[in-house]
Amino acid sequence: MNNFNFFSPTFFVFGKGxxxxxxxxxxxxxxxxxxxxxxxxxVIKSGxxxxxxxxxxxxxxxxxxxxxVQPNPRSGLVYKGIExxxxxxxxxxxxxxxxxxIDSAKAxxxxxxxxxxxxxxxxxxxxxxALPVATILTISAAGSEGSMGTVITHENGMLxxxxxxxxxxxxxSILNPExxxxxxxxxxxxxxxxxxxxxxERYFTNTKNVEITDRLCEGILLTIINETPKALSKPNDYEAxxxxxxxxxxxxxxTCGVGREDDWSSHNMEHELSGLYDVTHGAGLxxxxxxxxxxxxxxxxxxxxxxxVRVWGCEMDFENxxxxxxxxxxxYEKFMNSIGMPIRFSELGAKSEDIPTLVKTxxxxxxxLGSFVKLTEExxxxxxxxxx
Amino acid sequence: MNNFNFFSPTFFVFGKGxxxxxxxxxxxxxxxxxxxxxxxxxVIKSGxxxxxxxxxxxxxxxxxxxxxVQPNPRSGLVYKGIExxxxxxxxxxxxxxxxxxIDSAKAxxxxxxxxxxxxxxxxxxxxxxALPVATILTISAAGSEGSMGTVITHENGMLxxxxxxxxxxxxxSILNPExxxxxxxxxxxxxxxxxxxxxxERYFTNTKNVEITDRLCEGILLTIINETPKALSKPNDYEAxxxxxxxxxxxxxxTCGVGREDDWSSHNMEHELSGLYDVTHGAGLxxxxxxxxxxxxxxxxxxxxxxxVRVWGCEMDFENxxxxxxxxxxxYEKFMNSIGMPIRFSELGAKSEDIPTLVKTxxxxxxxLGSFVKLTEExxxxxxxxxx
Numbered sequence: 001m002n003n004f005n006f007f008s009p010t011f012f013v014f015g016k017g018x019x020x021x022x023x024x025x026x027x028x029x030x031x032x033x034x035x036x037x038x039x040x041x042x043v044i045k046s047g048x049x050x051x052x053x054x055x056x057x058x059x060x061x062x063x064x065x066x067x068x069v070q071p072n073p074r075s076g077l078v079y080k081g082i083e084x085x086x087x088x089x090x091x092x093x094x095x096x097x098x099x100x101x102i103d104s105a106k107a108x109x110x111x112x113x114x115x116x117x118x119x120x121x122x123x124x125x126x127x128x129x130a131l132p133v134a135t136i137l138t139i140s141a142a143g144s145e146g147s148m149g150t151v152i153t154h155e156n157g158m159l160x161x162x163x164x165x166x167x168x169x170x171x172x173s174i175l176n177p178e179x180x181x182x183x184x185x186x187x188x189x190x191x192x193x194x195x196x197x198x199x200x201e202r203y204f205t206n207t208k209n210v211e212i213t214d215r216l217c218e219g220i221l222l223t224i225i226n227e228t229p230k231a232l233s234k235p236n237d238y239e240a241x242x243x244x245x246x247x248x249x250x251x252x253x254x255t256c257g258v259g260r261e262d263d264w265s266s267h268n269m270e271h272e273l274s275g276l277y278d279v280t281h282g283a284g285l286x287x288x289x290x291x292x293x294x295x296x297x298x299x300x301x302x303x304x305x306x307x308x309v310r311v312w313g314c315e316m317d318f319e320n321x322x323x324x325x326x327x328x329x330x331x332y333e334k335f336m337n338s339i340g341m342p343i344r345f346s347e348l349g350a351k352s353e354d355i356p357t358l359v360k361t362x363x364x365x366x367x368x369l370g371s372f373v374k375l376t377e378e379x380x381x382x383x384x385x386x387x388x
Numbered sequence: 389m390n391n392f393n394f395f396s397p398t399f400f401v402f403g404k405g406x407x408x409x410x411x412x413x414x415x416x417x418x419x420x421x422x423x424x425x426x427x428x429x430x431v432i433k434s435g436x437x438x439x440x441x442x443x444x445x446x447x448x449x450x451x452x453x454x455x456x457v458q459p460n461p462r463s464g465l466v467y468k469g470i471e472x473x474x475x476x477x478x479x480x481x482x483x484x485x486x487x488x489x490i491d492s493a494k495a496x497x498x499x500x501x502x503x504x505x506x507x508x509x510x511x512x513x514x515x516x517x518a519l520p521v522a523t524i525l526t527i528s529a530a531g532s533e534g535s536m537g538t539v540i541t542h543e544n545g546m547l548x549x550x551x552x553x554x555x556x557x558x559x560x561s562i563l564n565p566e567x568x569x570x571x572x573x574x575x576x577x578x579x580x581x582x583x584x585x586x587x588x589e590r591y592f593t594n595t596k597n598v599e600i601t602d603r604l605c606e607g608i609l610l611t612i613i614n615e616t617p618k619a620l621s622k623p624n625d626y627e628a629x630x631x632x633x634x635x636x637x638x639x640x641x642x643t644c645g646v647g648r649e650d651d652w653s654s655h656n657m658e659h660e661l662s663g664l665y666d667v668t669h670g671a672g673l674x675x676x677x678x679x680x681x682x683x684x685x686x687x688x689x690x691x692x693x694x695x696x697v698r699v700w701g702c703e704m705d706f707e708n709x710x711x712x713x714x715x716x717x718x719x720y721e722k723f724m725n726s727i728g729m730p731i732r733f734s735e736l737g738a739k740s741e742d743i744p745t746l747v748k749t750x751x752x753x754x755x756x757l758g759s760f761v762k763l764t765e766e767x768x769x770x771x772x773x774x775x776x
Binding site for chain 2: 220240
């Protein structure tokens with residue numbers, strides 16, 4: 001096991017009706033002038049936004065609003081949010097929505113305390129401070145409610161880039177599984193795929209002797225595999241939604257990833273896909289992950305066999321573990337299909353002739369991607385080919 | 389799943405040699421006048437205390453020391469520590485040791501900011517503030533390095549009582565698995581037993597549909613079951629120690645217990661045992677847990693069967709799940725014996741004629757103990773009988 005630090009100071013407020021406590025927690029965490037940041041009209045139509053505002057009013061907390069966050073959130077709205085924060089001396093950003101609203105809120109919180117262009121942080125500048133961010137989550141997926149990450153797409157070139165830093169961990173996050181019951185099945189499935197990817201990108205590692213995090217990863221994957229079909233067949237299944245919602249948080253606050261090298265190649269390759277085609281992140285991952293697994297499997301066949309046996313319940317082929325390893329990847333693909341996810345380029349609307357563009361935009365050059373297997377540009381192209 | 393809050397803001401510093409960063413983190417978390425609190429001479433002999441002091445000196449941080457914490461830590465030393473804090477205006481308590489040193493440090497941190505008797509908090513007074521506490525852990529067991537709990541034995545009547553409150557969560561905890569490599573096997577095994585109990589007291593619940601925490605609990609148990617024998621047969625096995633150390637933290641910071649009713653009956657029944665006979669907490673748990681399980685099993689045979697199948701790898705007896713459930717309890721007992729733990733009163737030096745005293749000291753009266761099955765004094769007596 002590698003040395004590590006683990007710090008997850010977010011206060012999680014979980015359960016039915018708890019968005020009505022938003023005002024109480026904004027106050028507890030020192031917010032006095034709040035920017036409420038959200039996405040589509042659904043948070044308005046569902047009455048969620050009104051409940052949140054009522055809760056802030058009840059505590060006499062000033063707020064202003066900025067809606068309109070798109071999936072794969074864009075830089076344009078971030079600049080607008082930063083301007084509002086600076087003009088109105090906002091001291092707290094409250095995201096209401098999914099990963100996109102939260103990631104956009106984190107970007108605004110970063111930019112609000114920075115004189116330069118917020119995009120600097122997405123090009124590698126170290127994060128030292130940000131306004132406090134809190135979240136009211138409406139979809140189990142990105143894990144941004146407990147993570148220190150944010151992903152934004154810059155409209156200049158449609159570059160999708162991530163930034164990470166401790167000040168971006170939400171001070172509190174309200175997780176009410178009821179809010180996810182109205183999601184279209186496609187969104188639920190995309191969310192589950194994203195959550196599984198967060199676990200698997202930690203699971204496939206070269207670090208040896210990490211049983212505790214192996215087991216935690218497997219437990220989270222098993223939960224997602226069992227609970228997602230329940231949520232799809234009965235969208236109002238509160239219990240399935242609740243299990244998925246906590247799984248999504250634990251999958252990404254690093255509880256299950258500490259002490260081991262992780263590998264975000266699939267996420268990175270997907271970012272290029274959704275940057276170019278604006279596909280849903282989860283759907284892009286469902287396509288990229290099996291391709292990556294097939295390409296890197298020989299790095300550690302026994303780890304892939306363990307994945308097959310413990311997560312998918314495959315029988316171990318003791319004479320030929322590679323068969324078991326392959327079976328695990330097939331199970332993942334079949335599961336993805338069963339929940340309505342694509343597993344090939346064509347299902348996404350992606351085209352094989354764009355592969356050179358995808359590789360070029362990634363901008364690896366002579367560098368490599370990932371750690372489980374260090375991928376060159378040539379490797380990346382081959383993985384995209386496997387996904388065709 | 390029940391509604392819940394989850395807040396685990398401790399900064400964990402994990403890995404080889406990391407005790408040398410103690411000064412850096414005390415400074416980061418605002419400590420300027422530190423009480424170093426520890427137990428036996430082993431932290432002196434091993435050189436650990438000297439390294440910690442050097443690290444504080446390097447940051448020009450003032451400190452004073454109070455050693456001598458005993459297993460099942462006593463009120464007498466707590467009173468002494470509180471006096472030192474008040475006299476010297478201590479603003480930070482740094483525990484170096486295991487659960488006893490940490491729990492004693494938490495009690496001192498509580499009392500230092502309180503005009504009355506610190507014992508009030510162990511008799512149910514609500515905890516509102518305490519000095520910041522940090523820990524340098526030397527044994528994987530109590531989970532106090534990430535929990536908000538403390539257990540102290542009052543010398544007046546040898547009453548062993550717990551107190552819980554958010555201000556008791558350590559601000560940082562340094563976990564270096566190397567420090568646990570010199571533990572006697574008996575202590576390692578007692579620690580593993582305590583950790584397993586922390587998980588099982590969350591696992592056996594009446595709350596339905598809590599797959600995510602079921603799976604996390606099972607993952608932690610599997611890790612402890614696989615890694616403990618490695619640490620016992622080869623005490624210097626850093627990897628086994630590292631897995632156990634993180635398992636012990638996750639077992640008790642509530643990651644695996646949120647959203648479900650827990651039941652601390654076995655811990656409570658053990659507290660009476662170790663209060664009366666001063667036995668090691670883990671050893672007492674190894675005796676009390678199977679007795680409790682046998683007594684309450686019929687509350688939910690399928691949950692006990694799940695425990696047997698998923699944790700112990702038993703074959704499910706689909707015709708008679710009760711057989712499987714019993715087999716799981718037997719596996720637990722056999723495992724306890726295999727790591728050198730007692731499973732009967734006689735092995736502990738406890739006597740059946742003391743059962744009325746144990747029941748009386750607990751002071752249940754007309755109240756009940758626990759939640760999975762609400763135990764009356766009569767039930768508690770019967771469970772002690774099963775342990776004879």
